Amino acid sequence: QVQLVESGGGLVQAGGSLRLLCAASGRTFNSYTMGWFRQAPGKEREFVAAISYGGGRTSYADSVKGRFTISRDNAKNMYLQMTSLRPEDTAVYYCAANNYNRLATVPGEYDYWGQGTQVTVSS
Secondary structure (H helix, E strand, O other): OOEEEEEOOEEEEOOOOEEEEEEEEOOOHHHOEEEEEEEOOOOOOEEEEEEOOOOOOEEEOOOOOOOEEEEEOOOOEEEEEEOOOOHHHOEEEEEEEEOOOOOOOOHHHOOEEOOOEEEEEEO
């Protein structure tokens, strides 16, 4: 079992930066692939980024490549550093975990989810 709690969201102007944190609990955290997804009002939940259990492999959605960076540490934390934010990045951001050892990009392939944190980018 893995429990996930996101934090770090907020209101920022376009061009600004935010760093999201996903704090995980559970003894087997280091064996899980982790991911970030987001969901804007009226839209489906979409993939943002994923990182392998060892941190050596990452994957990003085309819309965030070069602007967002996913990372994790040994203290059961995962991060999403977001720079050059745009109004279209506005959404609730969720962290997720799976135990399949692949950088899945589909929500259905993740077993555990946090409650989400709101990110709002003003123009």
